[in-house]
Amino acid sequence: MSDFDDINARGLVLVGCGRMGGAMLRGWLAQGLQPGAVTVIDPKIAPEWLDMGLRVNAPLPHDPAVLVLAVKPQMMADALGELPVLKDTLVVSVAAGTMISTFEGVFSGAAIVRVMPNTPAAIGKGISAIIGNAVATAAHLDLAEALMAAVGRVVRLDSEDQMDAVTGLSGSGPAYVFHMIEAMAKAGEAQGLAPALALELARMTVAGAGALAIDTDEDPAVLRENVTSPGGTTAAGLKVLMDADTGLPPLIARTVAAATERGRELGKGAK
């Protein structure tokens, strides 16, 4: 990615190198970000990051191209309090809930882009939604988009109001899908399959269906119908899964609503 040229020259600061910060960093390094251009601030950084040539808990460069904030929303105030004033640095936050206005209170006059990524970014298969503040120019948004495009697809939002729903859907979404794998494997076991076999079948079924869903222009409903023979096994299964009262649709609706609401609460400072 050509935008890494500026970042490699001026530096990128990553505050918080846990599950999400680490997933993005892994993706960026694979795409050409130079380890020596990255300053990672994380007091309890995992040992795996220590021998990669990163600048770990080192003094910050005086004018980094990008500051990425990837600490938990509940830790954000502490993390922000430890940072120096930065000039001309694009501030990117991936924190759920934490509003752009919170960062504007700390980085006065700065371009700020709020991003909601997800952990498949670690293998370049993430989806990120981005929204900038009023100071963020087209160039700032392009830089944020390029950074996130290095680890997956990017969509731009019209309004920050959409961010909690995005968080509840795609930010948290990989966990729902992993749980689907767990649940399918358990269900296979209940029908007599050995645990390892059931897990392998469930994992590859979800992975293969996901790959097929993005490899074609077909609507997911059509892909579903392609599996469903009239009077066959899938129809019998879907009768249960698609039940309007007890099936997946109301369950997923409640799931995404609960996650979205939690994002709103975090945005209001809930612990």
Ligand SMILES: NC(=O)C1=CN([C@@H]2O[C@H](COP(=O)(O)OP(=O)(O)OC[C@H]3O[C@@H](n4cnc5c(N)ncnc54)[C@H](OP(=O)(O)O)[C@@H]3O)[C@@H](O)[C@H]2O)C=CC1
């Ligand atoms: N995980 C995910 O799938 C996604 C997460 N996010 C967002 O990413 C952010 C990070 O989440 P996640 O990676 O899961 O959380 P983690 O707890 O895995 O990572 C956060 C890291 O930040 C460290 N940390 C805590 N305080 C500070 C500080 N003051 N300065 C520097 N580092 C600090 C933590 O250390 P310690 O463990 O010692 O506290 C930890 O290593 C959250 O805001 C979350 O909303 C967004 C999308 C998806």
Ligand SMILES: O=C(O)[C@@H]1CCC=N1
């Ligand atoms: O669970 C969380 O709060 C974070 C945000 C989205 C995914 N993980």
